[in-house]
Amino acid sequence: MSAIFNVPTVLLIVTVxxxxxxxxxxxxxxxxxxxxxxxxxxxxxxxxxHVALATFIPSVLLLLVWVFLSGLVSNIYVGSLVSDDLPxxxxxxxxxxxxxxxxxxxxxxxxxxxFISGAQTLATAIEGYVRNGSATxxxxxxxxxxxxxxxxxxxxxxxxxxxxxxQGMLNVARDLRTFRNRMAVAGPLIALGLAVGGFALSLMAIxxxxxxxISVERWIRGFLVxxxxxxxxxxxxxxxxxxxxxLTFFREYGFFNFLFGLEWAPAGDTVGAPEGxxxxxxxxLGFLPLIWGTLYIAFVALLVAVPLGLxxxxxxxxxxxxxxxxxxxxxLEILAGVPTIVYGIFALVTIGPFLQAVVGSTIMPNTVSxxxxxxxxxxxxxxxVSSLSDDVINAVPQAMRDGSLGLGATPSETxxxxxLPAALPGIVGAIVLAAxxxxxxxxxxxxxxxxxxxxxxxxxxxxxxxxxxxxxxVAVLTGEGSGxxxxxxxxxxxxxxxxxxxxLGLNLLAQRIVAKYREQYE
Amino acid sequence: xxxxxxxxxxxxxxxxxxxxxxxxxxxxxTHAIKDVDxxxxxxxxxxxxxxxxxxxxxxxxxxxRMNDTIDVARVEGDIRLDGxxxxxxxxxxxxxRAKVGMVFQKPNPFPKSIYDNVAYGPRIHGLASNKxxxxxxxxxxxxxxxxxxxxxxxxxxPGTGLSGxxxxxxxxxxxxxxxxxxxxxxxxxxxxxxxxTAQVEELIDELRENFxxxxxxxxxxxxxxxxxxxxxxxxxxxxxxGDTGQIFTNxxxxxxxxxxxxxxx
Numbered sequence: 001m002s003a004i005f006n007v008p009t010v011l012l013i014v015t016v017x018x019x020x021x022x023x024x025x026x027x028x029x030x031x032x033x034x035x036x037x038x039x040x041x042x043x044x045x046x047x048x049x050h051v052a053l054a055t056f057i058p059s060v061l062l063l064l065v066w067v068f069l070s071g072l073v074s075n076i077y078v079g080s081l082v083s084d085d086l087p088x089x090x091x092x093x094x095x096x097x098x099x100x101x102x103x104x105x106x107x108x109x110x111x112x113x114x115f116i117s118g119a120q121t122l123a124t125a126i127e128g129y130v131r132n133g134s135a136t137x138x139x140x141x142x143x144x145x146x147x148x149x150x151x152x153x154x155x156x157x158x159x160x161x162x163x164x165x166x167q168g169m170l171n172v173a174r175d176l177r178t179f180r181n182r183m184a185v186a187g188p189l190i191a192l193g194l195a196v197g198g199f200a201l202s203l204m205a206i207x208x209x210x211x212x213x214i215s216v217e218r219w220i221r222g223f224l225v226x227x228x229x230x231x232x233x234x235x236x237x238x239x240x241x242x243x244x245x246x247l248t249f250f251r252e253y254g255f256f257n258f259l260f261g262l263e264w265a266p267a268g269d270t271v272g273a274p275e276g277x278x279x280x281x282x283x284x285l286g287f288l289p290l291i292w293g294t295l296y297i298a299f300v301a302l303l304v305a306v307p308l309g310l311x312x313x314x315x316x317x318x319x320x321x322x323x324x325x326x327x328x329x330x331x332l333e334i335l336a337g338v339p340t341i342v343y344g345i346f347a348l349v350t351i352g353p354f355l356q357a358v359v360g361s362t363i364m365p366n367t368v369s370x371x372x373x374x375x376x377x378x379x380x381x382x383x384x385v386s387s388l389s390d391d392v393i394n395a396v397p398q399a400m401r402d403g404s405l406g407l408g409a410t411p412s413e414t415x416x417x418x419x420l421p422a423a424l425p426g427i428v429g430a431i432v433l434a435a436x437x438x439x440x441x442x443x444x445x446x447x448x449x450x451x452x453x454x455x456x457x458x459x460x461x462x463x464x465x466x467x468x469x470x471x472x473x474v475a476v477l478t479g480e481g482s483g484x485x486x487x488x489x490x491x492x493x494x495x496x497x498x499x500x501x502x503x504l505g506l507n508l509l510a511q512r513i514v515a516k517y518r519e520q521y522e
Numbered sequence: 523x524x525x526x527x528x529x530x531x532x533x534x535x536x537x538x539x540x541x542x543x544x545x546x547x548x549x550x551x552t553h554a555i556k557d558v559d560x561x562x563x564x565x566x567x568x569x570x571x572x573x574x575x576x577x578x579x580x581x582x583x584x585x586x587r588m589n590d591t592i593d594v595a596r597v598e599g600d601i602r603l604d605g606x607x608x609x610x611x612x613x614x615x616x617x618x619r620a621k622v623g624m625v626f627q628k629p630n631p632f633p634k635s636i637y638d639n640v641a642y643g644p645r646i647h648g649l650a651s652n653k654x655x656x657x658x659x660x661x662x663x664x665x666x667x668x669x670x671x672x673x674x675x676x677x678x679x680p681g682t683g684l685s686g687x688x689x690x691x692x693x694x695x696x697x698x699x700x701x702x703x704x705x706x707x708x709x710x711x712x713x714x715x716x717x718x719t720a721q722v723e724e725l726i727d728e729l730r731e732n733f734x735x736x737x738x739x740x741x742x743x744x745x746x747x748x749x750x751x752x753x754x755x756x757x758x759x760x761x762x763x764g765d766t767g768q769i770f771t772n773x774x775x776x777x778x779x780x781x782x783x784x785x786x787x
Contacts (some may be wrong), residue, residue: 100662322593399630405591406631407643408620417642422633 007063010188014195018056023200025051028206042212050212053219054202059195060225066187070180077179078116080421081172089115099360110252110271115169122173123180125159132157143170182518216519234321242500245493252487253285257496261286264467266476266488285491287498289455293466295373297449300462304378305438306431309385316386317393318415329390344447347376352448364463366450371462373448377441381434388433392426392514393419429514435507440499442470451475469495539564539734540585545599547580547589552581558599558760560753562704567726567735569749569766570594571742573781575703576755578738579627582656585736586622587615603704613741620647623702627709631681631696636673639681639692645702659699667695668725687718694725698733705729707737712720723748742782746770754778 026048033040040047082089089111091104099107125347129135134157143150150170154161206212250258252271267282274281312332316325352367364371396419404414420427449467453475459466476492528692540562548556556575560569570578572608580589587608601608608618619726620643631639640660643649650656659675664670669691673684681692690710707726711719726748729735739745745752746766753763756773762769762778773779 380785397630398634399626399628402588402626403630403632403696404589404642406586406588406619406624406626407646407696408616408618409642409646410616413646417646418632 005188005192007067007188007423010063010192011060013042013192014056014059014508017195017199018052021051021055021203022048024203025049025206028203029212032207034252039208041209043215046212046216047206047210049216050219051199051202051206053216054198055195055224057219058198059191062194063187063191066183066191067105070183070187070315074183075120075182075515076431076451078119078172078176081175082112082116082119086115086168106251111274112165113248113273115172117179119169119172119176121160122165122169123176124172125154125161127177127180128159129154129157130330140174148173225478239500242493242496245490246497246520247492249487249494253281253491253494258285258491259287259498260290262456262458263456264289264472265456266491267489271487271490279328281307281487283488283491285488285494287495289458290467290469290472290495291498291502292458293370293449293455294439294445294468294470296370296459296466297377297445297468298463299375300370301377301381301438301441301489302431302435304375305381305385305434308378309434310389310427312382312386313389313393314415314420317390318411332383332386336387338380340380340441340443341447343376343380344444347372347444347448351376363461368448368465369463370459370466372451374462376448377438380441381438384437385430385434389427392423395426398424425513429510430508432510432513436503436510439506440470440472440503445470447473469499526647533577537564538562538652538738539604541602542581543600545581545584545597545600545601546749547577547584547598548596549580549592550594554758555584556758560760561776562732562734562736563751564703565730565732566751567730567737567749568751568753569745570720570736570738570753570755571740571745571781572755572761574740576756578753578755579708581755582708582736585704585706586619588619588624601617607699610669620700621702622704622706623697624702625690625693625697625705625707628684629693631684631689631692632727633680633682634693635678636664636679636684640695640699640722642696647698647700663695663699664692666698666725666729667691668721668728669695687714687720687721690718690722691713692730693727698729702733704734704736707735709738712740719744731736742770754781 015310026044029040029042029044029047030037033044037044042050089108091099091107095107096104126140130137130140134153151161151165215447248271249471261284264285265347267281267284269281312328316329320328348367352369352372355369355371356364356367398423400418401414404418405411409417412430445468449468449471451471452465452467473495535780538561540560542558542560545555545558545560546553558581560581570582572578579581580595583589584597585603585608586754587597591598597609605616607613622698632642634642637660640663641656644656644659650659657712661674664673669688672688673679681689684692684749694705694710710726711722713724723744726735726737737745737748749766751764752766752769754761754769754773754777756777762773762775764774770782773782
């Protein structure tokens with residue numbers, strides 16, 4: 001029974017129904033016209049579309065919303081299952097005596113979170129276990145507190161289980177699993193009902209005067225609105241998914257400890273259970289060394305990209321003959337399409353060894369360094385800067401050039417004294433956008449900046465290896481071992497969160513500068 | 523005021539400043555100017571009139587080689603400034619344009635302060651050796667362009683913030699500041715209202731004392747009001763060239779007569 005009502009099957013049924021609806025609607029409209037098609041308000045084709053869209057859109061929309069929201073709803077549900085006086089959540093007598101009330105609240109809250117995420121993982125594991133055919137429903141109901149063997153059994157089946165499993169957690173996980181299964185069946189069922197209902201109602205509505213054309217227009221407009229909001233909603237979803245872990249991290253580790261910490265040395269502490277003396281975390285998770293590496297490389301990259309890109313843009317827009325321009329501009333734009341991993345390989349195998357050979361291995365012990373990554377990233381950004389600058393330079397009215405040339409200025413005087421000052425805000429906007437890309441760039445720095453997992457202080461040597469925000473995120477999230485109950489992994493979310501706001505801020509700044517520039521000639 | 527009044531027709535000087543012989547201009551394969559011969563007198567206002575697309579602006583732009591900036595344009599023939607061929611390879615186009623200034627159809631002040639707009643030419647040509655001298659040039663240019671009283675208190679304000687008429691007079695001040703010998707004006711009043719137009723026309727008449735002025739205009743009334751010599755262009759040909767009074771009262775060519783009486787255009 002439940003096998004039919006999964007999302008792909010229902011989607012298939014709805015699609016078939018919609019296609020059938022199109023043809024049925026069309027032929028019904030032709031029949032309703034009684035031979036004279038001009039007596040219909042809308043074309044038969046539009047009647048057909050109306051049936052198809054009325055069948056398809058509401059049910060598919062419902063499915064999408066259901067898929068997105070069911071996770072959220074089951075989170076709320078599991079929260080309501082866990083009460084504060086569960087034995088797993090109680091603090092020890094010692095903790096109640098030694099800790100302040102505020103600290104107790106923090107402990108309680110984080111152990112509650114841990115418990116909930118453990119229960120969620122367990123529910124998923126049990127579901128996977130049953131799906132694999134390793135146990136029947138009845139067997140699962142019969143499971144009792146022999147928890148350690150249970151964990152081993154689930155692990156052996158290839159399921160992910162967190163380290164601590166208790167009877168309370170198993171009970172919650174069972175309830176959650178039942179709830180999830182009901183949700184998973186209910187959604188497709190309702191969607192199927194909506195599709196059949198839409199199909200039947202819209203077919204019945206067809207007659208000579210039915211305004212199918214207007215309905216179809218409305219459906220289409222609604223769909224376009226939906227499409228345009230999806231991208232924004234996705235951004236919101238991304239932000240939401242990194243915000244919660246980040247806030248947990250900030251609360252646990254301390255916002256200012258993170259932001260102004262000079263050391264990055266993960267030690268694998270569990271969230272809510274600091275292992276160091278004095279109840280502090282052994283992991284040192286300071287942001288400064290990472291953002292320093294990021295900004296240092298971005299600075300070197302801009303030092304390369306801005307002059308080269310700007311001069312290329314000036315040459316192309318002011319001096320190049322149409323022939324040269326028609327060759328060079330597309331060539332530069334092709335460069336912009338080279339995948340950054342390819343630039344990374346180039347940095348690693350060519351630029352790095354070259355730089356090392358030039359400056360010597362006392363100054364540059366490794367081939368990976370700020371300069372290696374920065375120079376190559378700068379080359380990557382050249383087409384980006386030149387294409388944006390070219391646009392703003394071309395936007396300077398021809399009248400400015402004529403005015404200057406007509407006064408007897410040379411072409412280069414015209415560029416430096418009239419065109420560049422006029423285009424400056426736009427060029428600054430282009431540079432800020434390039435900076436934002438340099439800060440968020442990942443693949444080149446992963447390969448060419450260095451891959452230390454511990455750093456202390458700020459590396460000043462431009463030929464030394466550094467660690468950047470993005471390389472740490474990649475290393476931790478693709479690495480083996482640590483689960484999401486580790487403070488080091490939570491710190492990664494805080495990194496992503498901070499990076500998001502830095503680049504967001506830069507983009508907003510660039511947008512404002514560019515907008516201000518636009519006003520000038522309109 | 524009678525629009526067609528033809529008073530003050532005394533030509534300031536009979537000395538020839540610019541002479542063009544057999545001038546041809548091609549835009550790609552289009553023959554835009556066909557075999558034009560013109561003599562521009564010193565200290566005289568010469569007007570080029572004619573219907574749109576007749577080539578009068580194109581010909582004007584030959585006189586300071588602004589057509590060089592258009593890739594497809596090609597100029598042939600002989601154009602001499604003070605007897606020197608301006609299309610000779612030895613001629614420095616930068617020096618030529620310093621001697622032959624230009625004011626454009628649309629006011630095009632640079633996005634800089636009023637002061638910097640006027641000081642632009644003197645600065646690039648090194649006309650002033652110190653700040654006081656530059657201040658003097660800026661002041662006298664703005665006075666000559668009859669805009670000094672309006673802007674003397676806000677020389678640091680951006681030139682783009684002025685009204686259209688003020689912007690055009692600023693552009694004239696900017697052109698005058700390099701002390702050119704000839705001033706080319708390409709429909710300088712077409713973007714201006716009647717009051718600003720009257721101010722600019724008055725200014726053109728004053729400029730005649732020091733410069734040779736060549737003005738392209740769509741308005742025959744304007745040509746009659748400000749010029750001493752008039753050239754009528756039609757389809758790339760110079761149809762008739764003579765004293766303004768003669769052109770407007772007693773045209774020799776039937777096409778000129780048709781145009782000034784409004785039958786073609």
